[in-house]
């Protein structure tokens with residue numbers, strides 16, 4: 001049994017945003033009572049539509065922003081209430097891989113300086129020692145020392161994401177938060193990057209929080225999946241259970257949109273009506289009831305809690321699931 005590296009409990013985050021003119025404000029509830037844990041060396045994926053709060057959850061765990069409520073335990077250390085000056089150790093343990101490899105790399109810096117920058121910030125290594133480590137990590141991600149002296153714009157999208165991964169790895173982190181790391185890449189390149197992330201996880205015992213809008217992308221890499229809707233997790237479970245026995249109507253709809261590669265097989269597509277409601281004014285009762293194809297009157301009254309559904313690790317928030 002692996003140790004728990006990350007434990008998140010009752011996490012909440014809201015933002016005060018402008019409400020028209022005259023300086024009025026309204027509250028956007030981005031994350032609403034999110035809890036999960038990730039054992040060391042495993043991958044937990046957060047999946048849901050754009051605007052469901054998954055990226056905000058990643059930023060909370062990386063403490064780029066502070067939660068309003070809830071706890072974040074990293075490697076036995078409670079980090080949710082710490083000030084920036086107390087987060088230096090945590091910053092070395094948690095690194096991010098971003099969605100857009102074009103935007104996340106400084107165009108004015110050579111690759112060796114982009115990748116070496118975290119070492120310059122967090123260690124006392126000499127420049128020569130930093131560059132030696134850069135050369136080694138570039139080899140690990142499938143590039144070479146030859147690439148270190150070039151600028152980011154000289155690379156393809158896949159190569160740029162490899163540079164981003166090298167930068168994330170250079171401090172030997174324990175947890176990597178990968179926020180839509182392949183969604184800006186061509187499908188063939190996506191597979192290469194996902195395979196690379198899998199290989200790196202096996203080699204360095206990395207733990208991943210993988211964030212994606214696409215269930216088909218996380219199938220390959222996940223051990224456990226949490227499906228998010230409007231700031232909250234509506235279903236979570238081992239990958240095999242989520243894919244073979246989804247219980248929440250939203251998870252079923254997401255799965256039904258994944259194409260099946262065999263043309264002889266057909267899957268009935270569930271089309272959800274309408275858009276994701278505004279997190280400024282989420283629906284009362286079950287947050288999904290305005291789009292749920294099987295909603296009942298009762299769904300408008302009470303918000304369903306996450307409860308066990310069958311196997312030990314499978315949880316669903318739906319009044320219709322026993």
Ligand code: SF4
Pocket residue numbers: 248249250286287288289290292293294295296299304317318319320
């Ligand atoms: Fe649909 Fe009701 Fe279940 Fe919510 S509680 S997912 S509205 S059936």
